[in-house]
Amino acid sequence: xxxxxxxxxxxxxxxxxxxxxxxxxxxxxxxxxxxxxxxxxxxxxxxxxxxxxxxxxxxxxxxxxxxxxxxxxxxxxxxxxxxxxxxxxxxxxxxxxxxxxxxxxxxxxxxxxxxxxxxxxxxxxxxxxxxxxxxxxxxxxxxxxxxxxxxxxxxxx
Numbered sequence: 205x206x207x208x209x210x211x212x213x214x215x216x217x218x219x220x221x222x223x224x225x226x227x228x229x230x231x232x233x234x235x236x237x238x239x240x241x242x243x244x245x246x247x248x249x250x251x252x253x254x255x256x257x258x259x260x261x262x263x264x265x266x267x268x269x270x271x272x273x274x275x276x277x278x279x280x281x282x283x284x285x286x287x288x289x290x291x292x293x294x295x296x297x298x299x300x301x302x303x304x305x306x307x308x309x310x311x312x313x314x315x316x317x318x319x320x321x322x323x324x325x326x327x328x329x330x331x332x333x334x335x336x337x338x339x340x341x342x343x344x345x346x347x348x349x350x351x352x353x354x355x356x357x358x359x360x361x
Contacts, residue, residue, distance in 0.1 A: 212351060219248045220347055223255060226329035227336065227343050233290040238329070245325035250354070255328040257350030258343070259306035262335035276303055283334040291330065297318075298327040307326060 218230065218296055222244035229237035245251045267275055280299055287294040298319040304310035312318040320350070 215249060216221070216254075216351060218244065219251045219254050220351070221256075222248055222251065222349060223329065223332075224343060226325075230287075230329040230333035231337070235290060237273065238291075242322075242325050242329065244286050246322045252324045252328065253354060254347070254350050255324075255332060256302070256306045257353050258332050258346045259302060259328070259335065261346050261349055262332070262339055263303075263306060265341075266335065266339050271307065276300075276307075279303065279335070279338075282338070283331050286334055287330040294330065295323065298323050299331055302328055302331050 222241055226238060226241035226245055229235075229241050245255075261344060263279070278295060280303060283296055283299055284296050297317070301310055301315070301319055302324065332343065332346075336346075
């Protein structure tokens, strides 16, 4: 974990550490490391909010002119194909929920089977790792920006 997160509360540092480990394990396709990191993410309150912010930032950067349905489909297909090679239980619906949630167009009330926090924690690092590979960038800056966004939102609420 980077020293730039030392100023964060313990709960945020836990999210940062677990997310960093889970995304690295997803990138490396390391099933042994992925499970414990995902368990940490599942237990970390608001991890989904932070990782959703990371996904949104990555989508904005990799699609500066905006996303259309074809772009979302391509991201979804690329991530599912890549993840299925080492995580055959990957659920395209959960990944789509993550994408739609990051874009602000997902309403869990309209979903007959909304994913639970554990499902989100199992899939978010797969999506983040895939988007990072497409962007050719490391996680740290996006995670820092997502924490800053959460802090700004909480300050204004």
